[in-house]
Amino acid sequence: MGTLQIVKIGGKVVDEPSALKEVLYRFSRLSGKKILVHGGGKGASALAERLGIPTQMVEGRRITDAETLQVVQMVYAGLLNTNIVAGLQALKVNAMGMTGADGNVILSRKRPVGAIDFGFVGDVQRVNVPFVKMLLEQQVVPVFCALTHDGQGQILNTNADTIATELAVALSPYFSTELIFTFEKDGVLRDVNDAHSVINRLSHSEFLRLKKEGVIQEGMIPKLENAFRSLQKGVKKVRILNALNLSPPDSGKPIGTTITPE
Amino acid sequence: MGTLQIVKIGGKVVDEPSALKEVLYRFSRLSGKKILVHGGGKGASALAERLGIPTQMVEGRRITDAETLQVVQMVYAGLLNTNIVAGLQALKVNAMGMTGADGNVILSRKRPVGAIDFGFVGDVQRVNVPFVKMLLEQQVVPVFCALTHDGQGQILNTNADTIATELAVALSPYFSTELIFTFEKDGVLRDVNDAHSVINRLSHSEFLRLKKEGVIQEGMIPKLENAFRSLQKGVKKVRILNALNLSPPDSGKPIGTTITPE
Secondary structure (H helix, E strand, O other), X not given: OOEXXXXXXXXXXXXXXXXXXXXXXXXXXXXXXXXXXXXXXXXXXXXXXXXXXXXXXXXXXXXXXXXXXXXXXXXXXXXXXXXXXXXXXXXXXXXXXXXXXXXXXXXXXXXXXXXXXXXXXXXXXXXXXXXXXXXXXXXXXXXXXXXXXXXXXXXXXXXXXXXXXXXXXXXXXXXXEEEEEEEOOOOOEOOOOOOOOEOOEEOHHHHHHHHHOOOOOOOHHHHHHHHHHHHHOOOOEEEEEEHHHOOOHHHOXXXXXXXXXX | OOEEEEEEEOOHHHHOHHHHHHHHHHHHHOOOEEEEEEOOOOHHHHHHHHOOOOOOEEOOEEOEOHHHHHHHHHHHHHHHHHHHHHHHHHOOOOEEEEOOOHHHOEEEEEOOOOOOOOEOEEEEEEEOHHHXXXXXXXXXXXXXXXXXXXXXXXXXXXXXXXXXXXXXXXXOOOOEEEEEEEEOOOOOEOOOOOOOOEOOEEOHHXXXXXXXXXXXXXXXXXXXXHHHHHHHOOOOEEEEEEHHHOOOHHHOOOOOEEEOOO
8 A cells, every 4th residue: 555645735835935935845855645735825815805805704714705715716726726836847746736626526515504604615525536546646746725616516615624634534545644734833832832842742632631721722623633533534644743844754853743543 | 549629718708607608518518538728708807907907918918927927827727717627527527627737738938028028928838748648538628728837837828729729739649639719700700790701611722812801810810820730730620610609510510610721
């Protein structure tokens, strides 16, 4: 069983060209089969502001009305995805930019309206595993932005962490799959005020304890819940690390936080 | 040798959702291997205006400065390409949206600055034929927007007619290739004021005569020059027709203008 690394990047590294260049270089050096998933950074909010479209966030998620969907399509698929693919091609990585509509790879369902109407947001229903396997077998490196489709012609906005997790879970029967979430800090911190307090290994029971104590909070909670869920569903390894520390796994240095089932 | 149809759409049909839906339905009914190439319609100029970026056109070509390049990326790859792919998936066509950077499929070179500086405009250098063949053999239907890359990380703006022509020429050794340019009229007209004066067959000598007489003019001239060039370089058949008349070739009705070498 071959290995597969699925790397999610987001936040500042997609906003800053020099940081992005460094991360793409490091990604290009990873050996074996790999997939890149990228978030949108602040570009969508910036464009929405230029166009006079109000940005509404609830629980860290963007409310995606029809105009906002156009904005995220323009930024995620139009600017970021094409530039990342061109950047990887310059590094001799045979990248292929994708939304979930391409090759019908990620089918989602518009989130039902509950207490909140998230608008054109999609919850993943199904990953077209044979198609992704085919691309990987052709030495293609898929690069996903945070868009899916409903199979009836509608593009939907889907969180990039979720896309990375769903891909990792769906592909884990066929590859020894490692999921790598990157962000701006060096890993999960024991003390948010101490950038050096990285937890090297985090088990589920430890996570529950630190969550209860309020040490782990906000955006890190859904990220870690995604991580533990993916380990239960066959993903071999999950790491959380600084995008600028992304490096080949054989470099020996312990980097970031490794999530372990127990 | 299998058949391949390469269809270029542009103009009003990409701007009007109901017209686009009709054209995608007709495209979905074409049998055999196929590729769709789409232009940008008026969306890029409209977005540029909203963002206060001046649009400069010279000889029907857009001057693409850095800000304008962002606009065309957002509209061509972000909005149009993703929506067209999602629309085709709803019709059970396994579409895959592409710029020339995806799979390193269309490598171009930034046009040298002469009397006019076109900015980030790319002239096609090379088509990655094995990669496109691989996609077609996997029953994928590539959908190209009018963007290429220079292999060094830079996306470039490239005319959609040119992309369709270059793909057709490059693939013609492997497929019996038909190139179909669609636009808003029913074909090449003998009298621009008479929509019914469609020329059914147009040879090169006839073209030269009609050009000299001023019957064929403006935007139709480069389109026809592309057509004749592609026939010289191995493309089997070129047709120019109304996108709303796109239909299976076995329907019997003569549609549009067929370009013939002699």
